[in-house]
Amino acid sequence: MLNQESPMDNHNNNKQDYLLAIDNGTQSVRALLFDLKGNLLGKGKVELEAYFSSRPGWAEQHPDYYWAKLGEACQLLWQQTGIDRSQIRGVSLTTQRGTLINVDAQGRALRPAILWLDQRQAEVEGKIKGPWGWLFKLIGAEATVDYFRAQAEANWVAQEQPEVWAATDKFLLLSGFLTHRLTGNFVDSVGCCVAYLPFDYKRLRWAAPSDWKWQALAVRQEQLPTLLKPGETLGRITAEASRHTGIPEGLPLIAAGADKACEVLGSGVQDSTTACLSYGTTATITTTRSRYLEVVPLIPPYPAAVPDHYNCEVMIFRGYWMVSWFKQQFGLREVQQAAEQGLEPEQLFDALVQAVPPGSMGLTLQPYWSPGIREPGMEAKGAMIGFGDVHTRAHIYRAILEGLAYALRQGMERIEKRSRLKISRLRVAGGGSQSDAAMQLTADIFGLSVERPHVYEASGLGAVIACAVGLGLYPDFATAISAMTRVGAVFEPQPQAQQMYQRLYSEVYLRMYRQLKPLYQSIREITGYPA
Numbered sequence: 001m002l003n004q005e006s007p008m009d010n011h012n013n014n015k016q017d018y019l020l021a022i023d024n025g026t027q028s029v030r031a032l033l034f035d036l037k038g039n040l041l042g043k044g045k046v047e048l049e050a051y052f053s054s055r056p057g058w059a060e061q062h063p064d065y066y067w068a069k070l071g072e073a074c075q076l077l078w079q080q081t082g083i084d085r086s087q088i089r090g091v092s093l094t095t096q097r098g099t100l101i102n103v104d105a106q107g108r109a110l111r112p113a114i115l116w117l118d119q120r121q122a123e124v125e126g127k128i129k130g131p132w133g134w135l136f137k138l139i140g141a142e143a144t145v146d147y148f149r150a151q152a153e154a155n156w157v158a159q160e161q162p163e164v165w166a167a168t169d170k171f172l173l174l175s176g177f178l179t180h181r182l183t184g185n186f187v188d189s190v191g192c193c194v195a196y197l198p199f200d201y202k203r204l205r206w207a208a209p210s211d212w213k214w215q216a217l218a219v220r221q222e223q224l225p226t227l228l229k230p231g232e233t234l235g236r237i238t239a240e241a242s243r244h245t246g247i248p249e250g251l252p253l254i255a256a257g258a259d260k261a262c263e264v265l266g267s268g269v270q271d272s273t274t275a276c277l278s279y280g281t282t283a284t285i286t287t288t289r290s291r292y293l294e295v296v297p298l299i300p301p302y303p304a305a306v307p308d309h310y311n312c313e314v315m316i317f318r319g320y321w322m323v324s325w326f327k328q329q330f331g332l333r334e335v336q337q338a339a340e341q342g343l344e345p346e347q348l349f350d351a352l353v354q355a356v357p358p359g360s361m362g363l364t365l366q367p368y369w370s371p372g373i374r375e376p377g378m379e380a381k382g383a384m385i386g387f388g389d390v391h392t393r394a395h396i397y398r399a400i401l402e403g404l405a406y407a408l409r410q411g412m413e414r415i416e417k418r419s420r421l422k423i424s425r426l427r428v429a430g431g432g433s434q435s436d437a438a439m440q441l442t443a444d445i446f447g448l449s450v451e452r453p454h455v456y457e458a459s460g461l462g463a464v465i466a467c468a469v470g471l472g473l474y475p476d477f478a479t480a481i482s483a484m485t486r487v488g489a490v491f492e493p494q495p496q497a498q499q500m501y502q503r504l505y506s507e508v509y510l511r512m513y514r515q516l517k518p519l520y521q522s523i524r525e526i527t528g529y530p531a
Helices: 063-081 130-138 142-151 153-160 162-167 174-183 239-245 259-266 321-330 332-341 345-354 393-419 436-446 458-470 477-484 495-527
Strands: 018-024 028-034 040-047 088-095 100-103 170-173 187-189 226-228 233-236 252-254 274-278 283-289 310-316 364-366 383-385 425-429 450-453 487-491
Touching (some): 018 063, 018 174, 018 458, 028 063, 088 259, 088 458, 153 162, 174 233, 187 233, 259 274, 259 283, 274 393, 283 393, 383 393, 383 495, 393 436, 436 495
Parallel strands (some): 274 425
Antiparallel strands (some): 283 310
């Protein structure tokens, strides 16, 4: 049941082939129908309540809520397209990363899912023992290991809700939970394993019994699902799942990857000299490599949605959070107009960006909304400097976009330094890619041509690329990427703006964190924030 799907020998070549992607993000769940050329033929989108908080800093959601909304998205797709569902060859699933769920032996959730946005921490008790402990002390990595242990959701549940942990038969990512609901199998894709779990990122499998992560985490081997590579068959749609979703019973569910990994794949990024820049809930810059490389020492690259490959990623945690904050606080008019016109709000916010010159009249933003383990450190906070009486909401909005681009350019330079390879092309995906103004200022800040993929739903496209290869509709990932992805609009740097941004980046932005760090530390000591 879990073997590679082979092509259908009796397939009618005159019949249109469709592929279905389920994309369960943080803000919405989407059922997406593609053809074999990568054209989006239909979309059923259902907005999500991202999370609820019963305590400050918590971010949870009911797993059954995700399943219910997934069904709604599929039914909406069928209503809007009216296609012959017998023409769908296969399904792939991609989800938000790092959202974890405790389930019993029947796959029923034992408590709310803990989202990747959750900020609770477990108590760190004792040190890692044996040779691993000696090694971490020798190389000065004890703080990094303790951060991993504190952030691990499994440790918090085991400590604070021992009865739940004792009843936990499987500890699943959202991708694994939904895969079980669709197929009845406790399986997941290697490409989805981004979380505080005992995963060996170098070998792309669960950690060996001697690995230090088994000491660091409460998880047991038998609580984890079987892992398969992108392109392998996770199972087939069950009768029960078919009744809920309308997906034909028996269709193969093909392993893909997490949403960011699929977004990189769907953007057509398959080498180390092209980067995918994502303006999403989490802003990232990512390259794809066949060899393991830690951009930040001791912080591993993530599994790619291509088998045996890695995504070297620099993340701005909650990167686009301040864009959402700005919309809520200052952009209600544009949000309402966009809804009425059926547009993405970013397209209407372009007028604000274009009303302000490059550099936002000196208003410079540093997007460190959430603390990190290295740079930014645990004391970090966001900052905006250079306010004057000339500044309006338009300047603030442009400064937000510029600050995110500065941070991602710094991430690109880290990747280049560690890989010793120059990045020569940028593909931009995520919500922010819908803004022409944001694309142009990105080209100006990076000094590179910036390409927008032909389809906005890049993560869904990445999922169906894995599906197409797994079904044998294309012989390999390179062929499928070539056939199913292409460039839409291209934005070239404007020399005058590029020159100004270069000075602001090198003379102001790169100095901000070092000079403000002592003030952040004082703020934390005085107020206790951030914890």
